[in-house]
Amino acid sequence: MDRWELDKFLRRITPFEAAIQNRQNLKVLKPLVRGEHSRKYPIFDNQDIVDNILSNANQGEAKLVFASEGISFCCHPRFLKTQLHSHSFVEMMYVYSGQCRQIINGIEVTMHQGEICIVDTNIQHLIEPTGENDIIINCLMSKSYLENILIGRLAGNDLFSSFFAKALYPNNDSNNYLIFSSGQSEKINQFMTYLLCESFNRVIWSDEVINSYMVLIFSELLSIHTSDINSQNYYVIKNIKLSDIILFIQENCNTATLAYAAEHFHFNPNYLSMMLKKLTGHNFTDILHQARLRKACLLLNNSSMAIAKIANSVGYQNVNFFYQIFKKHYGDTPAEYRKKG
Numbered sequence: 001m002d003r004w005e006l007d008k009f010l011r012r013i014t015p016f017e018a019a020i021q022n023r024q025n026l027k028v029l030k031p032l033v034r035g036e037h038s039r040k041y042p043i044f045d046n047q048d049i050v051d052n053i054l055s056n057a058n059q060g061e062a063k064l065v066f067a068s069e070g071i072s073f074c075c076h077p078r079f080l081k082t083q084l085h086s087h088s089f090v091e092m093m094y095v096y097s098g099q100c101r102q103i104i105n106g107i108e109v110t111m112h113q114g115e116i117c118i119v120d121t122n123i124q125h126l127i128e129p130t131g132e133n134d135i136i137i138n139c140l141m142s143k144s145y146l147e148n149i150l151i152g153r154l155a156g157n158d159l160f161s162s163f164f165a166k167a168l169y170p171n172n173d174s175n176n177y178l179i180f181s182s183g184q185s186e187k188i189n190q191f192m193t194y195l196l197c198e199s200f201n202r203v204i205w206s207d208e209v210i211n212s213y214m215v216l217i218f219s220e221l222l223s224i225h226t227s228d229i230n231s232q233n234y235y236v237i238k239n240i241k242l243s244d245i246i247l248f249i250q251e252n253c254n255t256a257t258l259a260y261a262a263e264h265f266h267f268n269p270n271y272l273s274m275m276l277k278k279l280t281g282h283n284f285t286d287i288l289h290q291a292r293l294r295k296a297c298l299l300l301n302n303s304s305m306a307i308a309k310i311a312n313s314v315g316y317q318n319v320n321f322f323y324q325i326f327k328k329h330y331g332d333t334p335a336e337y338r339k340k341g
Contacts, residue, residue, distance in 0.1 A: 006193065017078050070143075070144045071142070073140075078131065082126050087122070089141055090119070090140075090141045090167050091138060093139075094115075095112060095137075098113060099112050102126060102128060105125070111179070114184070115183050116179075119176075137196065144294070147294060150164060154215065163176065191220065195210060244265070245261065245276070248261060249261065250291045255315065258273060261284070289329075299313070300334055307334045311334075322334070
């Protein structure tokens with residue numbers, strides 16, 4: 001797919017959008033919702049039309065985000081207003097054409113062509129109706145994608161590595177979203193075009209290409225962020241050490257202790273514990289268990305290693321305790337999780 005084919009693809013009126021425009025026969029929308037748009041996440045402001053999406057929103061989100069290595073791209077459907085909603089994943093919105101008006105945490109935000117907005121998990125927002133020329137691209141990133149793919153590649157990018165680290169361990173007091181006035185950046189527009197061409201016309205190596213373009217995009221956004229980031233949201237990500245600490249725990253989850261981590265970063269253990277609790281809403285032990293369990297899930301899905309060996313390799317010497325905490329966290333035993341995977 002080249003950029004001309006991409007433009008034609010993005011501007012086409014889908015059957016769902018055509019039915020929205022022709023409101024004389026709204027019944028036609030129901031089968032379309034259950035077909036094409038059961039794979040899309042927006043929650044629309046018309047209960048009669050989209051009851052299927054409303055009743056299966058969480059299921060649809062999970063299927064969409066995990067469809068391809070934890071990152072998915074879709075066009076926001078035009079002509080409808082979404083209800084106030086939030087997601088369990090990070091959402092990046094890119095205005096390919098026209099504009100986008102939305103409400104984020106009660107604040108009205110208008111984005112124009114080429115601009116980008118990144119919304120953290122569990123942030124309440126809605127999108128106003130868009131016109132035919134308003135092409136909005138949604139990039140949805142699951143927590144597993146952030147942890148296993150993106151954060152490690154952004155280790156030197158303190159803005160985004162800290163932002164995404166907070167998304168992995170959300171604090172109820174967090175209020176995170178970033179707005180970038182990137183409309184005049186030729187690099188952003190070029191990178192996004194190449195990225196979308198790759199995403200909508202996948203081949204065997206597309207995942208690695210997409211990951212590389214994501215890093216390029218975030219690197220370019222970092223270079224223009226100083227004057228563009230919404231100042232009221234910057235304070236929650238200004239501690240650049242958070243991402244380093246999270247990465248350290250992830251990489252050393254089988255042996256890490258609070259004392260070991262505190263010594264590594266030259267902190268008092270009590271101070272480190274307090275800082276983690278304040279910034280993420282979770283204590284060190286919670287973060288350590290989550291890192292161990294995520295690593296265990298990767299091994300369960302991608303290896304034939306015995307469950308007892310997996311427990312030991314991620315830091316649990318007591319296999320019974322591993323079974324208990326895994327069951328509590330995921331609702332399945334490790335064996336059941338592996339079978340479903």
